[in-house]
Amino acid sequence: VARIAHLDVDAFYASVELLRRPELRGKPVIVSGTGPRAVVTTASYEARRFGVGSAMPTARALRLCPAAVLIPPDFDAYRAASRRVWQIVGAHVDRVEQVGLDEGYLDLDGLVSPRAAVRRIVVDVHAATGLTVSVGIGPNKLVAKVASDAEKPRGFVVLSREEACARFAEASPGLVPGIGPKTVARLDALGLSTLGALAGAPEELLTERFGPNLGRELARRARFEHAGTVQTVREAKSQSSETTFDTDVGDRGTQERAIADLARDLAGRLGRRDLRGRTIGIKVRLDDWTTVTRARTLDHATNDVEVIAPIALDLLRAYDPPRPVRLLGVRVAGFERPPEPRDAPHGQLQLAL
DNA sequence: TCTGGGGTCCTTCAACAT
DNA sequence: TCTGATGTTGAAGGACCC
Numbered sequence: 001v002a003r004i005a006h007l008d009v010d011a012f013y014a015s016v017e018l019l020r021r022p023e024l025r026g027k028p029v030i031v032s033g034t035g036p037r038a039v040v041t042t043a044s045y046e047a048r049r050f051g052v053g054s055a056m057p058t059a060r061a062l063r064l065c066p067a068a069v070l071i072p073p074d075f076d077a078y079r080a081a082s083r084r085v086w087q088i089v090g091a092h093v094d095r096v097e098q099v100g101l102d103e104g105y106l107d108l109d110g111l112v113s114p115r116a117a118v119r120r121i122v123v124d125v126h127a128a129t130g131l132t133v134s135v136g137i138g139p140n141k142l143v144a145k146v147a148s149d150a151e152k153p154r155g156f157v158v159l160s161r162e163e164a165c166a167r168f169a170e171a172s173p174g175l176v177p178g179i180g181p182k183t184v185a186r187l188d189a190l191g192l193s194t195l196g197a198l199a200g201a202p203e204e205l206l207t208e209r210f211g212p213n214l215g216r217e218l219a220r221r222a223r224f225e226h227a228g229t230v231q232t233v234r235e236a237k238s239q240s241s242e243t244t245f246d247t248d249v250g251d252r253g254t255q256e257r258a259i260a261d262l263a264r265d266l267a268g269r270l271g272r273r274d275l276r277g278r279t280i281g282i283k284v285r286l287d288d289w290t291t292v293t294r295a296r297t298l299d300h301a302t303n304d305v306e307v308i309a310p311i312a313l314d315l316l317r318a319y320d321p322p323r324p325v326r327l328l329g330v331r332v333a334g335f336e337r338p339p340e341p342r343d344a345p346h347g348q349l350q351l352a353l
Numbered sequence: 354t355c356t357g358g359g360g361t362c363c364t365t366c367a368a369c370a371t
Numbered sequence: 372t373c374t375g376a377t378g379t380t381g382a383a384g385g386a387c388c389c
Contacts, residue, residue, distance in 0.1 A: 012389095032357090039357050041389095054389085057356055100360095100389045180387050213363080237361070244357060279381080289356080293383060327357090334381095 001160045002114040004230065005106040006136045006144035007121070009085060010153035012102035013042040016081045017071050019130045028068040032058040036246050041073050045153060078102075084129050092121050097230045103148075105141055107230040115158065122156070138164065142226035145177055164224040169196030176221045183218070186210070198222035235335075239275065240283075241266040242329025248287040250324040259316055262330040263309035270303035275335050277301055280311045283329035284321055291327075294319050301336035308332065 009015065013031040018024055028047035032040045038058040050065035062068060082101040089096055095107035106121075108114040115137065122133055134155035136147025143164045147157040150167075159167065168175055173195055174184040190209065192198045199222035207215030220226070241262045249255055259282065270276065280302075281295035294315040302308065312330045 035357095037355085037357075041357080055356080057354065060354055060356090063354090102389075178387070182386060211364085234361095238359095240359065242358060281382090291384080295382060297381060329358090 001139055002137050002158060003108055003139050004137070004141055004144045005108055005114070005118050006141065006148040007089065007104055007106060007118075008134045008136075008148045008152070009102040010132045010134055011042055011044050011048075012081075012131070013073060013078055014044040014047075014071075015131055016078055017074075018044065020077075024069055028052070028065050029071060030058070030061055030065075030068045031071050031073050032061070034058075034070070034072060037244055043068075081129060081131065085125055085131065085133075088124050088128055089121055092117055092124075095230050095232055097232060097234075105144065105230045108137070119156070138224075140224070140226040141228050141230070142176070142221065143224050146175060146224070149175075161224045165195075165199060169199075170194050173198050173218075173222065178221060179218070183210075183214075187218075195222050236273075236275065237335065238277070238331055238333035239266060239270055239273075240329055240331035241269070242283060242327060244285075244327045245325070248324035248326050255316060255321070255325055255328060256313055258328050259312050259330060260309050262328065263312050264305050266330050266332060267303055267305040267308050270332060274303075275332075276303045277332035277334045278336060279332065279334040280308055280315075281331040281333065282312050282315045282319075283327070283331065284316070284319060284325055285327035286321060286323040287326050288323060289326070292319060293331075295331075295333075297334065301334070303332070 014029050017029060017031060026046065028050060029044040030040055030047050030052060031042045032038050036059070040052060040054055040056045040058055040061050042054060043052040043061070047065055047068050052061040052065050052068065078101055086096065086098055086104065089104070089106065093106045096104055098104040106118070111117050118135055118137065122135060125131060125133055132154050134148045134152040136144045136150065137158040138144040138147055139161050143159055143161055146164060146168065147159045148155060150157050171194065172184060173179045173187050173192065174181065175195065186209070187193065187198060192201055198218065201219070203216065203219050206218050209215065210218060243258060243262060278301045279295050279297045281293055283291065283293050285291045296311055296315060308330065
């Protein structure tokens, strides 16, 4: 059973804020941007009691919980706290897959007493950072992930695959990662509104309605079957920079200045990581929420603003947005030869090919 | 009530190569 | 030489995740 653990810091951003502002403890806290179109990034558990949740428009959150304290996100602080957490985890377990700042999978294979080891990690993280975590342990990543979610905050749930099936049989299929709102609605229409029903559904029905890949995957997930391994290294595939305007922008000059700014920001970030990509793209979201992307692939990789910005502007002009624009973004993908972190071999010349 | 920003992966289609 | 099957790339859209 105990092959993989999923570890998730409770209300991560809000908890980091509470640690440096203890006077706010016990109050509902919402980490969110300001501005008319902001959404909630993280809500403390006090705020969640009012029905406030992540990804909810901040205006609505404040209507649900007018007393909430709004804090703008400070990603530098969250990154620093995250590094401390995962450094402690890494001291106990060598195979770790970090997913975002606040969660990750631990490969427990080879540990003599995996549960006790994870208990130690929980205690150590709390002692060193003041943060609490929730843990799920199971035979695969899917069980571990759902188990860590089941009893937060400060959860510690160990489940076999069969126990997971039984425990969540009456729950919505949306409980399972990878099954989002769209798929839940389609399953509902088929009368499959619980994981138990989905697990018992004939596979032909699912593959017929969802295609061979997604159909089979849904059947497997409903049974909590998952073969994925803990991936300790992952390479970036793309990087982007985008912005939503406070009010929709119809003026082309304003749009073009925004694209230029985004291109400059993106090129700067790529440069700092020494990443170069061959595909330059833009994203345009209109006032009616239609989203359009356009991309062009070059014959060489770049992270130069003087290359990225003109192409992005060209793509914008070619698309010629037919309605006022709510969001603009610039993206670079198709990274070439990711920079090798190892230092140059001693006494050996590397031939540039 | 009116929906952020940063990503990944999948699917479909077209063009081109083998 | 033509045709069909198959693979690779790129573009675009969409679902989903934190």
